[in-house]
Amino acid sequence: MNLIELLPSGQRGATPESTYESFITWVEDRGIELYPAQDEAAMELVQGNNVILATPTGSGKSLVAVAAHFHSLARGEVSFYTAPIKALVSEKFFSLCEIFGAENVGMVTGDSSVNADAPIICCTAEILANMALREGEDADVGTVVMDEFHFYSDPQRGWAWQLPLIELPQAQFLLMSATLGDVTRFEDELTARTQRHTTTVAHAERPIPLHYYYSEEPVQEAIEELIETRQTPVYIVHFSQLDAIDRAQGLLSVNVCTREEKDRIAELIGGFRFAAGFGKTLNRLVRAGIGVHHAGMLPKYRRLVEQLAQAGLLKVICGTDTLGVGINVPIRTVMITALTKFDGTRMRGLKAREFHQIAGRAGRAGFDTSGTVVVQAPEYVIENKKAMDKARAKFGEDPKKLRQVTKKKPPQGFVSWSEKTFDKLVVADPEPLTSSFQITHSMILNLLERPGDSFGAARRILTENHETPTRQKVLQRSALGILRELLATGVVVREDEPDHFGNHLALTVHLQQNFALNQPLSPFALAAIEVLDAESPTYALDVVSVIESTLDTPRQVVGMQEKKARGEAIGRMKADGIGYDERMNVVDEITYPKPLEDLLEQSFETYRSGAPWLAEFELAPKSIVRDMYERAMSFTDYVQYYQLARSEGVLLRYLTDAYKALQQSVPRDALREDLEDLIAWLGELVRQIDSSLLDEWEKMAHGEIPDDHSDEIVPPTPERLTSNERAFRVMVRNEMFRRVTLFADEQDAALGELDGEAGFDAGAWAEALDGYFDEHEDIDDGPAARGQEYFVVTKEPKRWVVRQIFKDPAGNNDWGIDAYVDLVASDEAGAAVVTVTGIGRLD
Known part of the structure; x- marks a missing residue:
């Protein structure tokens, strides 16, 4: 049932009771029973209150967001869903299209938009922040759902989570995250700014409880035990992509899946196009029931791993902490291989928020009665324990013998952790969210674009943000410096007569919407x-x-x-x-x-x-x-x-x-x-x-x-590659010209690798090189040599016959390469498939 069909009649006249009842009818029709925290949050929302939803991962925050959008629709208002990454925004966009109908949901990104006038808009946090800067309380914003709100503390992007709280007093807010920490400040401020009561829902027990273990067993053995005891799917978290891939390949020796599961995987991915390189590696891994997931993968590969995991066919996924940001991959057990990470500047211990964000992925609602989190001890500790266990097996508890066991020391510069570190993280509350506000030229310009008292808005933003008084003064000085610079260059002018809002400042240029997001240069x-x-x-x-x-x-x-x-x-x-x-x-x-x-x-x-x-x-x-x-x-x-x-x-x-x-x-x-x-x-x-x-x-x-x-x-x-003839022709030219550049560099071995199967191995190319340079001093491989006059195509029904002519200094142009291009094979490969048929003097 489409939820839009259940909107209370009269829309703006809908009561909290009728909106709540319609929402519950839809929920029950889907066979869902709300958790108490979900029910409480939904009731608060339909009463028009702000809600801070700080419940654990897996407790159904997305369903509460649906209630917020439904309530906004019932009031005839526009609601916004914001998230930190486009992938999550896109995922929610499609989900909300299914629930409310595609005509009622839009998506706006930094470089394009679809259905931007819809009553429900999905966007990244920066999009809404720019709107708050330009329009403030005049913005057509009824409800704001801010997902993964802990990004408020992000040093580079935290400003975008803070600005709407300051500049959209007309909005009703739903702030959501499993790791918010103390939210007293937000509760008090939201109530004061929006004149709406604010309720924090944070008392919910996790629907799927977690069991935590600290392991000093070798990682491979620990994983094998999890597989044998059916604690799968297991997500093995690394803090380097290389470690994740190495771990996955190391597991190929373990029988992860049954024969039937492997056959099912092979059936599902039979038509999937895996490219050379990592694609071949991933193909081999997923067929064995092992996945890899990290931000450096092609989107289609990440999606494949997510879908196979959702189908229950991948028993182990090795990856980085990218799954900690809301992407829906069902996991029963999370194994964390380290409690330290490199943050771009230094190696440091995991924060409580980071730990719980990762650990919270364990436990599948509807499948598991509990989830498991395993943290591995440092590798040198594991190896020392193994050596001591071996010594005890041989010498018993002889202290003299045991003292003689050589123990490994941590690597130089290693940031260590221990079971005590683990125990503290398990019980630790997430760190308090800290403000990361900043002021930039584009923010000042966006404010000056705002109709109304833009100077007053600037003063409010600079004095009422969440920074310390000392930091606020620094921001105010920065803003004044930016304004002076804008005045000095004539981008902003000071008018003798104020406008009807009392503004003496006026812009002489106008920036495009979302200026700071859509290629500002x-x-x-x-x-x-x-x-x-x-x-x-x-x-x-x-x-x-x-x-x-x-x-x-x-x-x-x-x-x-x-x-x-x-x-x-x-x-x-x-x-x-x-x-x-x-x-x-x-x-x-x-x-x-x-x-x-x-x-x-x-x-x-x-x-x-x-x-x-x-x-x-x-x-x-x-x-x-x-x-x-x-x-x-x-x-x-x-x-x-x-x-x-x-x-x-x-x-x-x-x-x-x-x-x-x-x-x-x-x-x-x-x-x-x-x-x-x-x-x-x-x-x-x-x-x-x-x-x-x-x-x-x-x-x-x-x-x-x-x-x-x-x-x-x-x-x-x-689409068939050959159907885009213009692009395909360039690809064929590139394939031919690549051989010209290698020929110019006398790379006979590399040429042999390209064309050895066609009978032109390194020896054949070396012979051609000798013949050409006996006649010509040099060969041009610059831009002019790529001209159309040096590339000849004869089109046949299923292939192109091509000739690449060498541009020599004397202008004789009497040498070149002949080849044919298999059109069917090119379509299948998604790249030009070229077979060389001759090298040498041209007829």
Whole structure:
């Protein structure tokens, strides 16, 4: 039953009693009986009160959120659901579409929106915070559901959870998290600001109780015992992606699943397209009933693991703590391999909130009567215990013999933990939420966009935020400095006569909605593109470099680029006999590629002098899309070349963002045929690897409800690659030109790896190299050599016959590579499948 059908008649005239009764009717129709805490929270919401829901994981907070949205609909008001990550926002969007009907639910992200006028809106916290800045109490906001509210303490993003509390007094709030700690401050402040009573519901017992154990057994043995005693599914938490993958592969020797379960997995994933590299590893693991889950995976791989786990077919999942943020994966046992983590700055112990957020994933409602949390002792402690047990078995309790047992010491710099650490965390309450408020240029500009008393709003935000008085004064000084800068550059002017709200300040520019979220440097990119030489053979690639400089830097990718560049430089210097010290001095200066760095940074400084609000944003020159294109590599080639198997998802998200930015930011009059080819290639490359990120964005950009949220294990097959002839042609050209670049570098071994199966091994390529360089001094592998005149295609029904002509210095152009492209195989592979048929002088 669609819940919208049960709205009390009269809507705005609906009473708390009729709204509550309709909601309960829907709940009972679904065969659900509310827990006491859920019932209490729902009753408080329909009475118009704020609710702080601090109940354990698995206690049904999502159902209470549904009650909040239903109550808002009954009053004819707009409700907002906010969460910290897009994946969770998207998951709730689809869930609410099923409950209320797709026409009543919208989703807004930083770069697109769908059904934005719907009465229920799902968005990230920053979207609502920007609305609160621009509109304040005039915003059309009736109810705000803030999920994972403990992100209030996040150092970078906590401001977005705090601002709506200050600037939306008209709203009714539902704040939800399993790890809130003391919420007295929020309860008192919400009541005072909204003039609504605020109730904290935090007394609920966890529906599925947890049992905690500290293990000093070797991890492998502990896991095998959990499997044997049927404490599965087990989620093994690591704090490094590499450790998670290594652990999963180490479990292949254990018989995790029954034959019937393995057959069922094989049946479900039969049509799933696993790419080379990590895809092959994951294919082998899931067929054995073992999953891997971390943020660096392709979305389709993470989704596959989640769906197989939901089907009860994965007995063990090795991953990081990414499952701690609300994603729905049923787990019976959580095994935590360490009580320390690297937080980006240092290695430190887990906080109580982090521990309980992870541990809370254990126990499946409707399946388990209890959940289990196992924490492993440090590895050196486990090994020492094993050595002592062995000594006791041999020598008994002889103290002299036992003292002679060599014990391992913790590694240097190791942050240790013990059973006492574990015991304290189990009983510890989550740490109090601490304010992480900040003030930025974009916040000041958004406030100045607000109709009404924007100066008064700024004063309120700066004096009534939750920072200490000392910190508030620092923020006030920062705000004054920003305002002076805006006045000095003419972005803000002081009017002699105030407007009818009493404001003397006025903006001379207007920013787009969600300015700080949707590529804030896009206007700079537009200006920078205008100064490029449109006749240059590198124009298309230079446009890409401009766009790439405005995107967030994927540290894992550029880190491996830098590592590769340094390794190759060291190899060359060693071969040239350069000493160690000199090599190290040179290597320290080597970084990842940054095309147009000087031009871009000079242009940015000039541009920023007239746009001071960009001071908080950094230009980041880099080359990932350009590098992939110049190297003529496929996604798989690139992953292998830079050893990015653990960061495929990071790379794909970056390529997707680059494609979106190219589509959105490059004006039509700046397009050129080779640039359009490149954009088409990039879009199709992303779509063939994993279309989920791109499909949802493109549907939302056209105002459509994305329809790819399915329970099917195998994701929808992308459109046939060859149906996008423009992009496919670029892919074929890249495959051919990759061989040109390797030929120019005399990489006969690498060429042999590409074409050995076709009969062109390293020896055949070496012979061709000798023949060419006997006749020609050099070969051009620059942008001009990629021109259409050097690439010839003859189309046949099931294949293309292609020729790549070498561009030589003399202009003879009498050498090249012949090949054919299997169209059917290319569609199946999602990449151009090229078979070389000849190398040498052309007929």
